[in-house]
Structure formats: structure tokens, C-alpha cells
Amino acid sequence: MKLYLAGPEVFLADAREIGRRKAELCAGYGFTGLFPLDTEWHGAAPTSRAIFAANLALIREADAVLANLTPFRSISADPGTAFEVGYGFALGKIVAAYCAAPGELKHRAVAAIGATGAPATDAGIPLADGLHVEDFGLFDNLMLAEALIASGLQVVQAQQEVDDPFRDLTLFEAALAALARGRRETITGR
Amino acid sequence: MKLYLAGPEVFLADAREIGRRKAELCAGYGFTGLFPLDTEWHGAAPTSRAIFAANLALIREADAVLANLTPFRSISADPGTAFEVGYGFALGKIVAAYCAAPGELKHRAVAAIGATGAPATDAGIPLADGLHVEDFGLFDNLMLAEALIASGLQVVQAQQEVDDPFRDLTLFEAALAALARGRRETITGR
Structure with a gap:
């Protein structure tokens, strides 16, 4: 099973190293991780159009989107990641996610x-x-939370603040474990 | 042409009134506006699951998603709206948007x-x-901006701060005008 690894960690200076570690953890669970920065760019730095097309191609290739929905420079998830979750969900991909902010x-x-x-x-x-916040007991906007639930999954969420939420891969690995468990249960019909 | 009217104005106390005004403006351009809160709920308040399913059904019914991508409680668009834009884009819907923040x-x-x-x-x-911000000359995250460009449209953006960005419909109407113009040009083959 191929997982598209969405999340704002692509904005870290060491994003490629995070992607490499994520892919290694994926392999440990029998998954193939597809990281946005995996696409090889020969020569000049890619344009925004090229990155957009490459990311969408990776999502189409994947069976699931595993998203880091940790609040990013705000109280909510990164809108670029949210776009990718919506894109994948529309194409019938499983949506899995984790969130390093509690509550x-x-x-x-x-x-x-x-x-x-x-x-x-x-x-x-x-x-x-002057605006409301929805009160559904969910970890973030209902469109994100319900896409997970529709995929038969729950968000893997921190119990308390995480020190380095875009490098700490504890929750990422817990989300992999949940995906692997869900897959086994589907296969064995439990 | 049916337009799904996405945006965080659903969180206003007078969201239904904004939706009614948006639908009126749509009609003036020959469009049918579909607003998230248009779905009729009989009896009890809807669950998050029901709202999720209803919004996705409206997007599937629409020909285009016209999104308010004004920064929402952050420097970027509302992630719920971003999810809907990604969902619609994956299904081949035109993506149009406006943004009440300049720059x-x-x-x-x-x-x-x-x-x-x-x-x-x-x-x-x-x-x-500790993270970077992308430098592509775009109004928001490249996934959002490039979805618009792939639809043959540009974001309709404010030149200066807008006082009441979730009630002021000036940019919304400009986006309708751009959509109508684009449609005429497609039809006449210009």
C-alpha cells in the first residue's frame, strides 16, 4: 500500500531528511511512503506549477493520504495539506492523519x-x-475530521503539547500502526 | 452553471443572510449559487457527519467551486474551505476564488x-x-493558487485591507464577473 505523506514539514530546512525517516518507518510497516519532495528535479528549482502537478501525481499514485494535520501557524491545519486531503478523499483514497496539538x-x-x-x-x-467556532467535539474543522471518520479511522492525536511537532515522528508512527491494524482487520474480515 | 459557494462566512451569526445575498448575486450573472447552509435540516441541528455529507453532495452537484480564500484566523485560508477546493478540483470542477487580504x-x-x-x-x-515560507509570488499556499491557475483563472484579490471581509461581497461579485467573462470567452472560442 502506498501512502502519500502530506504535511507542512516540507517547509523545514531538513525536510528531505524528515521525508527519508518517514519513508523508512513506512517500510517497517510494509507501506511505501511517497513524500512531496521525492520528485527529482533536474537542473533548476521547480516552479510552483511543477510542484503542484508532481504532488497531485503522487496522491493519485497512492492508496491513502497520511496527513500531518498539526496546527500550522494558526489554530488549524495547513491549508495546503487540507487541499491535498480533500483531493485524495474525492479520488477514493483512505485519509489517515495525526495532530500534535491536544484537545x-x-x-x-x-x-x-x-x-x-x-x-x-x-x-x-x-x-x-465576530465568527463562531463549531462545537462538534472534533480536533479540527469538521471537513477534515469527517473525512477521516468516513475512512474508518480516527485522528491520532497528542495527549499534550509536542516539543518539535514537525520533526517528532511518534504520532506519525502511531498513525502507521493504526493503518496497518485497520488493514489487517479488513483483510481478515474482523 | 452551478457554483458551490465555499468559505468561512458559514461561521457568521448571519451566515444564512450572506448566503442569500450571494445566491442573488449569482442569479444576476446567470449562475445558481449553492451555499453550504442551504441544505434543509428538519428537526434537530445537524451532526458534523450530516453537514460533511451535505456539503460534499453540493460540490458534486456544482460545476465550479467559488471559494472565499481570505485568511481566516491566520495568514492563510480556512482549511475546511481548502479541503472543499481540493475535493472539487479532483472531481474536475472549475476552481474560482477571491481573497480579501492584499499581497x-x-x-x-x-x-x-x-x-x-x-x-x-x-x-x-x-x-x-524554524520553517520556511514558499516564495512563488502567490497569494497563498501553492496548492490553492495553482488549482485556480489550472482552472484558467486568477485569484480576485483586494488591493488593500477589507473592513468586513466575510460580509463585504465586492470581491465575490468581481469573481462572478470573471467567471461569467471566462465562460463567454470559452463559448465564443475567444
Whole structure:
């Protein structure tokens, strides 16, 4: 099974090394990891169009998207990763994910933005920025969380803050283990 | 042509009113607007699973996704909206978008996070959070920006900050006009 390894760690200086370590861990579970920076660029640095096309080709080649949905420069996941999760989900790929921030989106939102104190409604909890945050008990935006659930998986989430969330691969490996377990259960019909 | 109207304005208290105004503007250009909150829920408030399924059904019904990619509680677009853009793009929908924040992602990133002062590399501009920001001259993450370009469109972007970016529909209407123009040009073969 091939896994497209989505996540904002592509923005690290040592992104290729992280990709190499992720691919090694994948191999340990019998998976093939496809990392965005695996595409070989001969000569000049790639254009944004070339990176876009290469990433989409890797997702199409994959059987699943395993995404790092740790909040990125915000209280929520990286929108580039979210795009890739949506792209893969539409094509019938399994969506698996992990998140190095503990708790629910609503708790992060209230802590970062502040609640108005007005009562929650069907629209969610009113925040100080004039918009609501949804209150479904989910780790992030419902479109991301429900794509996982529709894939028969749960997000692998940290119990407490992770020191170096884009290099620490503990949760990544736990997500691999969950995927391998789910696959075995499917195969054995359990 | 049916347009799925994606964006974080669903989190406004008056989201339904914004949806109604957006649909009216769509009709003025000969389009049918499909707004996430249009789905009728009889009885109890919908679950996150029901909202997820309803939104995906509306995207599948649409010919295009017209997304509000204005930065949402961050320097970048809402990840729920980004998921929907990726989902629609994978299904061959046209992706159109507008952004009420001026300038490039890298300028917002440097202003919000700070540059390290180290020189830019192929990985982008090194920021104070230990990660880079891509430097492709784009308004947001390349996956979002290139999905638009692949649809033959450019983002409709504000020239300066917009006061009430999730209620002001000036850019939304400009995006409708661009879509209508693009459609005419396709039909007449220009």
C-alpha cells in the first residue's frame, strides 16, 4: 500500500531528511511512503506549477493520504495539506492523519481568540472575532475530521503539547500502526 | 452553471443572510449559487457527519467551486474551505476564488512570524518559527493558487485591507464577473 505523506514539514530546512525517516518507518510497516519532495528535479528549482502537478501525481499514485494535520501557524491545519486531503478523499483514497496539538478545535479557538460569553447556538460558540467556532467535539474543522471518520479511522492525536511537532515522528508512527491494524482487520474480515 | 459557494462566512451569526445575498448575486450573472447552509435540516441541528455529507453532495452537484480564500484566523485560508477546493478540483470542477487580504503569502508570513534574516533558498524564506515560507509570488499556499491557475483563472484579490471581509461581497461579485467573462470567452472560442 502506498501512502502519500502530506504535511507542512516540507517547509523545514531538513525536510528531505524528515521525508527519508518517514519513508523508512513506512517500510517497517510494509507501506511505501511517497513524500512531496521525492520528485527529482533536474537542473533548476521547480516552479510552483511543477510542484503542484508532481504532488497531485503522487496522491493519485497512492492508496491513502497520511496527513500531518498539526496546527500550522494558526489554530488549524495547513491549508495546503487540507487541499491535498480533500483531493485524495474525492479520488477514493483512505485519509489517515495525526495532530500534535491536544484537545478540540474549539478549545484552541477560545484560547487564541476569546469567547464573547454569549451562549452557544446551532452555529457554535461565538468568538471575539465576530465568527463562531463549531462545537462538534472534533480536533479540527469538521471537513477534515469527517473525512477521516468516513475512512474508518480516527485522528491520532497528542495527549499534550509536542516539543518539535514537525520533526517528532511518534504520532506519525502511531498513525502507521493504526493503518496497518485497520488493514489487517479488513483483510481478515474482523 | 452551478457554483458551490465555499468559505468561512458559514461561521457568521448571519451566515444564512450572506448566503442569500450571494445566491442573488449569482442569479444576476446567470449562475445558481449553492451555499453550504442551504441544505434543509428538519428537526434537530445537524451532526458534523450530516453537514460533511451535505456539503460534499453540493460540490458534486456544482460545476465550479467559488471559494472565499481570505485568511481566516491566520495568514492563510480556512482549511475546511481548502479541503472543499481540493475535493472539487479532483472531481474536475472549475476552481474560482477571491481573497480579501492584499499581497503575497510571504509578506503576510514575514509580518506575522518574522524572518530570520538568513538568505532565501530553494525551500523559500526562513522564518523565525524554524520553517520556511514558499516564495512563488502567490497569494497563498501553492496548492490553492495553482488549482485556480489550472482552472484558467486568477485569484480576485483586494488591493488593500477589507473592513468586513466575510460580509463585504465586492470581491465575490468581481469573481462572478470573471467567471461569467471566462465562460463567454470559452463559448465564443475567444
